[in-house]
Amino acid sequence: MKKIYYSIIKELCINCGACVVISPKSFTIDENKKVIESKKYTENLEEIENILLAKKVCPTGAIVTEEI
Numbered sequence: 023m024k025k026i027y028y029s030i031i032k033e034l035c036i037n038c039g040a041c042v043v044i045s046p047k048s049f050t051i052d053e054n055k056k057v058i059e060s061k062k063y064t065e066n067l068e069e070i071e072n073i074l075l076a077k078k079v080c081p082t083g084a085i086v087t088e089e090i
Contacts, residue, residue: 026070027063027088028077032056034084041080045072063090 028048030041037057041049047069052058064070077085 024067024070025063025065025090026073027090028073029059029062029086030057031084031086034082036082036084038081041076041085044076044079045069048073049076 030049035057037051037055039051039057042051042057047066048060048064049057050060064073073085073087077087
């Protein structure tokens, strides 16, 4: 089974929220209006597809992924 680790490079993130719209199960906005990861990894194929799409559309390349 495929598992993916993902994270946000905070120094690159401009908090545009595109990842939250595309993958709301994986990304959220905290009380300080900063985008954060809801968790650090997933095995859910739909979530993986959404995370990879969010990574693709991120305007600053702040999302990193690694298959584990």
